[in-house]
Amino acid sequence: MAEINANNVTLVQLLEDYESLKININHFFLIVVSAIIFFMQAGFALLEAGTVRAKNVTSILTKNISDMLIGGLTFWLCGYGFAFGTGNGVLGLEHFAAIGLEKSGYSFLFFQSTFAATCATIISGAIAERSHFNGYVVFSALITGVIYPIQTHWCWGPGGWLGENGYYDFAGSGVVHLAGATCALVACWIMGPRIGRFTHGKLRDIPANNIPLVATGFFILVFGFLAFNGGSQASMNRPGDGESVAMVFYATLIACCSGGAIVLIAFRLKTGYWKFGPTVNGALTGMVSVCCGCDGFYPWSACLAGAVGGLIYIVIAQLVIKLKIDDPIEAVAVHGGGGAWGLIAGPLLREDGVLSSSASAGTQMLLWNLIGMACIIAWNGLTSFVLFGTLHKLGVLRVNEECELKGLDLFKHDDLAYPEWTPKSLPGRPLSSESDSSTLVQDMGRLVPKDELLFRTRRKVNQNPGAVTVVHGAPANEEAHPPTNRY
Template structure:
């Protein structure tokens, strides 16, 4: 107790005294300004973390494709920012949150952010990251065979038009869904179900990769395995990190009395869902005949777990999160198998993760939330929430699928949807971008820096425009002799 008496004798510092005086003398307008600044900073930080999710999606998709298409998929992911975000600021934000002459279907104010109050800039930035997330769901589903020129148009159209209109219905106070008991806290429906619906249509119209189902649906589980499991793992870890801001930041503010509790609730629920979803899928895959401890499937289970609790992340008890994410894990396994049986080619299981996860989340939130059907004994309000969420599911699927059908059919008619057969066989990196992710020259230069012994190599490279005729695998053989530094290395063919 002696140290307490000594602390009581310490004089109050000038700085602390000044701070207390300033707080006491703060006017209501100054206090409101302080709250606004806190909320703006909160949205900016959450938006930055969500934007970092794009890197996670990029690594996940890059690892899930063959090495000849890595640059292409990374280019598409970055294009969602370069082309999609400007489209959202030009007219997407106006369609979503604009008032003016708008109505319950669409907003018509703040085009090109004209007239938007500066204090709402953080909100526009934050919402742009959600729009980009919806778009990036599709890129992995159509990887390795889609036309990049058409993908640029896709980024503008989805981020600027398709996503914003249906987001207006549920997240703008004037939207027709927002005026009901509809509940979608962080986008199980508005973001993930929407993106999954577009991805399903895109993969069906685009068709599978060449040779994907040549051996029958049951034997074609994974003939084109991704080239880098470490990249996939890194991507999922980054997405996991971003999901904390995706769900926690959906509160939209941090200065009000209960904001901190809700943000913490959402973040905790997200982590639990990640763990349970991944674990459930891991054991399901292992227990199936011929199953194994699949890292890839476990990570997809974690993703669908987090997707499934987006809608009710602000109201699920932690134990309920386990149930919802467990159901979502089962839904992933069934949907993934169904996609293969239907011979719909989805390299990253985007449909199984986001469509199925979003559907589970939208139905589970009005049932299992603290104010849902289960805990209120079926109160009229909870039943209305369930009804309107079911209606929202149907409307979101119908809107996004119908829009996607029209858009992708149009792209297909003008030959801007699918890459050519030559590009698909030889790889999009060289023929489309002239920037291979793993250049042969870099490997060969390292070998050429050595000396003393000659080794024969046979190297398979893509056929140049005016080169020799193609073999059946559309590759030709070049023989080179190079010197390497190795005293006892025998001749070999690689």
């Protein structure tokens, strides 16, 4: 009898251990993917630091760090409560500052904090090189603490009115990417373009200052995107969880490849060159495009969604330029175009979507996703207009002209990312007494061999005779003190 009781106790203990193991596996899964998603901040920082000019690198890095610092605090204090606290269909009303939150909820809090930080970081690159740091801190706090969480509650929160009615967005094509892009578009419009970006109504190219940084940031973002989408499964202890996460990871990778490849080929056909920057953004758009439905995408549907996303990126990027809106990292085209298309592609191409045998369910999902898209754009557009408009009126949205011309690193941070590149080093002149002025000149914010600059200029003159002549590394038909597309 004693032996039977001992066996029963052992069996009960095994069952308890098994349940604890299942719970811990979920927590571990969320913690690991959250840490990887958090590392996307490094990807954004490197991509943006490589894209802006050398005189603004410290500034953009400081803003990326501030997104983490300010966003982490405000999402903890009020953002998580608004987004995931129990309340009503519009707003969560508990767990502010994590008060009353069970210990079992901390892994999910960490996971959602990384999503909020991602949304805010989308904006930082779009308004790079002219945004005032004082205003940046204010809107970073309000976006992560109030604006983003409220619309998140509608879609993902308990009892959220959109989610309850059929809106479906697995990993945030609309909730994260479209929301961030809408805020970025409004901010760019109110702030205006960088000095010299549009000269006499014509676009002036401002090249990236460091392509290797952009490439490194891109690969980090791809790594983080896999966790961003795959982690949205939010569990790893139910039957089929592993298979679903594997599908999500592979769908994300395929969409990245097809989005980048279609843009690479399109620009080769259009310009005759294999363009690096657009290819990177096309690949990112592909991944954004599958966020909504990647848990139900087969490889062929992920490939199609990513490829269409890449083409949409090209169209939106050109439209933004035609509207004279200056978006240095093309965040609106990548996250806005990809996010909006993702909300449509999910219901269309999922295994249970409109094009499947479950057409009625897919049609219902598509309808509510379109309603959700309109609500996300309206909410973020209106609140951003009020927020950025107020900051503009207060004079803390954009820096003054002198600061923008000479660089935010010197004026706002007193910390140059490249100390050897000082504002005294005018384009085409030696950067220091140690520089070899016979071989090196500064062009478009980059230190380049003089022979390379002359070769590129001669090629432009051959293509368009009489349009450009160069004297000491600067076009002779420009002003003596050119606008800010150098240094």
